[in-house]
Amino acid sequence: MQERSIKLGIVVAEFNYDVTNLMLTKALAHAKFLGAEVKVVFKVPGTFEIPLAVKRLLARDDVDGVVTLGCVIKGETKHDELIANQLARLVSDLSLEYNKPVALGVIGPGATHDQALERVEEYSTRAVESAIKMVKRLRDVEKEGEGTVVVE
Ligand SMILES: Nc1c(NC[C@H](O)[C@H](O)[C@H](O)CO)[nH]c(=O)[nH]c1=O
Numbered sequence: 001m002q003e004r005s006i007k008l009g010i011v012v013a014e015f016n017y018d019v020t021n022l023m024l025t026k027a028l029a030h031a032k033f034l035g036a037e038v039k040v041v042f043k044v045p046g047t048f049e050i051p052l053a054v055k056r057l058l059a060r061d062d063v064d065g066v067v068t069l070g071c072v073i074k075g076e077t078k079h080d081e082l083i084a085n086q087l088a089r090l091v092s093d094l095s096l097e098y099n100k101p102v103a104l105g106v107i108g109p110g111a112t113h114d115q116a117l118e119r120v121e122e123y124s125t126r127a128v129e130s131a132i133k134m135v136k137r138l139r140d141v142e143k144e145g146e147g148t149v150v151v152e
């Protein structure tokens with residue numbers, strides 16, 4: 001039986017765009033490599049604006065899961081922690097609210113620019129893989145079978 005297609009949305013912050021644009025490129029390529037369709041890319045000014053965009057994409061019937069991409073670089077204050085910590089909490093809450101996976105592809109907080117560049121591929125591809133795996137496994141877990149059903 002042919003597997004159902006997987007449709008993703010990507011929300012990417014424009015802040016630190018020299019980093020996040022590389023992340024977007026990697027994420028799009030990895031989604032294509034894994035056979036998923038990216039229906040929409042929503043660019044927001046910064047990581048702080050990601051949650052509202054995620055909420056809008058999760059409400060779409062043609063989006064099975066959302067990948068978030070951002071880069072939060074340490075400044076002189078703890079402003080980076082404020083942004084990153086809120087982001088993680090809010091997107092996790094949205095995932096539970098909409099019963100759809102939201103993958104975290106946000107570098108930081110506390111990152112230097114060099115550390116961010118070193119993590120572009122790891123964070124982008126990991127977030128795409130997580131979203132795709134969770135879409136598949138959330139579908140599989142509904143299947144009923146004889147004995148123990150292992151979802152993997
Ligand atoms: N310092 C970083 C920001 N700051 C901007 C905020 O995300 C937001 O856009 C602004 O406060 C207006 O609401 N954003 C990042 O993505 N990364 C940073 O390092």
Ligand SMILES: CC(=O)[C@@H](O)COP(=O)(O)O
Pocket residue numbers: 072073074075076077078079080081083
């Ligand atoms: C994470 C940021 O918004 C960063 O630019 C803040 O810098 P600062 O902590 O020096 O205000």
